[in-house]
Amino acid sequence: MLFIFSGLPGTGKTTLSSALARELRATYLRVDVVEQAMRDVGTRIEGPEGYIVCYAIASQNLRLGLDVIADTVNPIQITRQAWRNVAESLETPFVEIEVVCSDDHEHRHRIETRTADIPGFVLPTWEQVRNRQYDVWDRGHIVIDTAHQTVEESLTILYKQLGRESSKYS
Numbered sequence: 813m814l815f816i817f818s819g820l821p822g823t824g825k826t827t828l829s830s831a832l833a834r835e836l837r838a839t840y841l842r843v844d845v846v847e848q849a850m851r852d853v854g855t856r857i858e859g860p861e862g863y864i865v866c867y868a869i870a871s872q873n874l875r876l877g878l879d880v881i882a883d884t885v886n887p888i889q890i891t892r893q894a895w896r897n898v899a900e901s902l903e904t905p906f907v908e909i910e911v912v913c914s915d916d917h918e919h920r921h922r923i924e925t926r927t928a929d930i931p932g933f934v935l936p937t938w939e940q941v942r943n944r945q946y947d948v949w950d951r952g953h954i955v956i957d958t959a960h961q962t963v964e965e966s967l968t969i970l971y972k973q974l975g976r977e978s979s980k981y982s
Contacts, residue, residue, distance in 0.1 A: 813879050814870060814899040818886035819911035820946060821936050822923040824958035828911055828966050829883040835967075838879035841866045848933045863891055867898050874904050887946045907974065908953035911966075915959035 815832065819825040826842065833840035846869075847862035855861065863884060870880045886892055892908065899906035913919040923938045936944070954973045958966050 814874060814895070814904055814906040815879065815881045816886065816892070816895045816906055816908045817881065817883050817911060818892065818908065818953075820885060820887075820919075820944065821941050822919055822926065823911045823913045824922075824963070824966065825885075825911040826883055827963050828956065828958065828970065829881050829909075831963055831967050832970065833881040836879050836881070838881050839870070839873040840881045841869055841883065843882075843884040844933060845930055848930050852932060860891070860894075863894065867894060870895075871898050871902065874899065874902050885944075885946075887944065889947050889950060892949075908951075909970065909973075910949065910953055910955045912955060912957050913959045914957050918959050 815829070815838070817825050817829040826844075830840060830842075832838070843862045843866050846865050847857050850857060850862060850865070866882060866884065870882055873880050882895060884891070884895075886895065895908075896906060913922065919941075920938050923936070923941055926935060928935050954970070956966055956970050956973070961969075
């Protein structure tokens with residue numbers, strides 16, 4: 813299965829998606845890691861380059877029969893459809909999961925107090941997050957609101973939405 817995570821920076825998307833990947837022992841693709849590695853070798857990121865690399869890696873791992881967790885902002889309809897195309901081209905099931913933080917004060921606090929966990933990666937400012945293009949969804953998907961919740965609580969809610977039992981959090 814392809815788990816397609818989406819959401820603005822600072823919503824808890826990486827924390828939640830990486831927790832799910834650990835629990836499922838799934839392949840974990842984080843576009844920030846891919847794009848920073850590309851920058852580290854001198855590649856300019858001016859568009860979808862990192863996403864395209866992630867699509868290819870996801871496709872290869874799905875062909876091997878592995879679950880894949882994709883951790884990207886996935887802000888526009890084109891990238892959302894491209895992720896669906898990866899799964900559909902292999903006749904693999906997928907689920908789209910949007911992670912939000914509905915409390916602006918908490919979201920801003922997260923953005924302004926976090927530190928980068930990728931060497932050389934520059935985190936966005938609150939203003940950049942607020943001004944980023946992020947299209948409204950045009951189809952059904954799972955929404956997980958991480959405001960005022962622990963990772964464990966958010967993961968439990970996600971498992972319920974997925975109709976699965978968590979070995980660790982249920």
